[in-house]
Amino acid sequence: xxxxxxxxxxxxxxxxxxxxxxxxxxxxxxxxxxxxxxxxxxxxxxxxxxxxxxxxxxxxxxxxxxxxxxxxxxxxxxxxxxxxxxxxxxxxxxxxxxxxxxxxxxxxxxxxxxxxxxxxxxxxxxxxxxxxxxxxxxxxxxxxxxxxxxxxxxxxxxxxxxxxxxxxxxxxxxxxxxxxxxxxxxxxxxxxxxxxxxxxxxxxxxxxxxxxxxxxxxxxxxxxxxxxxxxxxxxxxxxxxxxxxxxxxxxxxx
Numbered sequence: 001x002x003x004x005x006x007x008x009x010x011x012x013x014x015x016x017x018x019x020x021x022x023x024x025x026x027x028x029x030x031x032x033x034x035x036x037x038x039x040x041x042x043x044x045x046x047x048x049x050x051x052x053x054x055x056x057x058x059x060x061x062x063x064x065x066x067x068x069x070x071x072x073x074x075x076x077x078x079x080x081x082x083x084x085x086x087x088x089x090x091x092x093x094x095x096x097x098x099x100x101x102x103x104x105x106x107x108x109x110x111x112x113x114x115x116x117x118x119x120x121x122x123x124x125x126x127x128x129x130x131x132x133x134x135x136x137x138x139x140x141x142x143x144x145x146x147x148x149x150x151x152x153x154x155x156x157x158x159x160x161x162x163x164x165x166x167x168x169x170x171x172x173x174x175x176x177x178x179x180x181x182x183x184x185x186x187x188x189x190x191x192x193x194x195x196x197x198x199x200x201x202x203x204x205x206x207x208x209x210x211x212x213x214x215x216x217x218x219x220x221x222x223x224x225x226x227x228x229x230x231x232x233x234x235x236x237x238x239x240x241x242x243x244x245x246x247x248x249x250x251x252x253x254x
Contacts, residue, residue: 005086013091014130021132023140029210030145032117037069044068044223045116046231047100047138049081050239052247057083062239063103064231065116071223071230075114077103078242090129093137104142118145118211118219120231125216127181127190127206129156139209146208147216148190149229153204158184168192169202176221178202191217199227 032040044066049059058080065075081099088094108115124133125148135148153161159181168179172194181190181204190206191213205220207213223229228236 005088010088010091013088013094017091017093017130017132017137020137020140021130024126024132024136025210026126026207026212027210028212028215030117033145033211033215038219038222041068041117041219043074043114043116044071044219044231045104045119045144046122046229046233046235047103047119048122048232048235048239049096049099050236050243052243056087059083059099060239060242061099061103062235062242063100063107064234064238065107065114066231066234069222071225073234075107075111076238077106078238079103080246092123093134096123096134097138097141100138101141104144116144116231118147119208120147120149120220120223120229121208122149122151122232122236124148124150124154124204125190125206125208127154127156127159127204131189133206133208135206135208143210145210147211147220147229148206148208149220149232150204150206151201151228153192156183157187157189159189165192169200172200172202175199175224178205178217181206188213193217193220195221195224195227195229201227203227203229 032038046064051059061081063077085095121135125135135146139146175196178191178193180188182188192202193205205217220229
């Protein structure tokens with residue numbers, strides 16, 4: 001999995017990204033997105049993968065659906081999966097999306113009434129080298145509104161972890177405070193959000209699909225009990241616990 005993939009595969013992935021990007025919707029499409037306090041939103045989903053340390057092929061893929069605004073568990077799907085695509089920066093979706101999409105399809109087949117109305121993805125959306133990260137990829141393929149939430153800053157298009165960036169982080173005084181992630185050309189690709197009063201480290205929020213950036217940021221903050229929005233946090237906790245239970249001698253990593 002660590003071998004450098006052939007250039008023709010990278011070219012193919014780039015072409016697929018460009019094609020899917022034509023279907024991307026960067027705006028609110030649902031009534032609940034425009035409603036005060038997100039009235040009408042009842043189910044929020046989250047996805048994540050956890051790995052056994054030292055094994056980059058086998059992973060635990062987790063989908064959770066929580067009630068909104070209570071953020072209580074309604075559904076979970078947890079499966080061990082074998083990843084066939086290598087990790088390549090900027091092309092994470094080709095490695096992780098297939099198994100996450102399968103989890104959503106299982107839910108749609110078995111309990112369609114519990115399908116999430118919005119999906120939080122542990123990764124970036126349009127805040128990406130080609131403005132089409134894993135949250136966009138999964139959003140377009142699933143058709144669901146998606147929000148990308150990353151824990152670490154992707155340094156892209158002139159957005160870097162500079163002194164100015166660190167100063168902006170220090171000026172986020174309370175939960176809900178944010179600042180735009182603006183490229184060298186002036187385009188805003190996301191926002192750095194202090195998601196709770198207790199957490200001083202921001203998360204990086206960007207549009208995945210069928211949601212505006214403003215709505216994505218406000219909804220992310222509403223779904224945070226801690227630093228990471230609860231749908232992603234629960235997916236991470238439960239996938240790690242699955243590995244601890246079924247692979248007790250292995251150390252896990254996100």
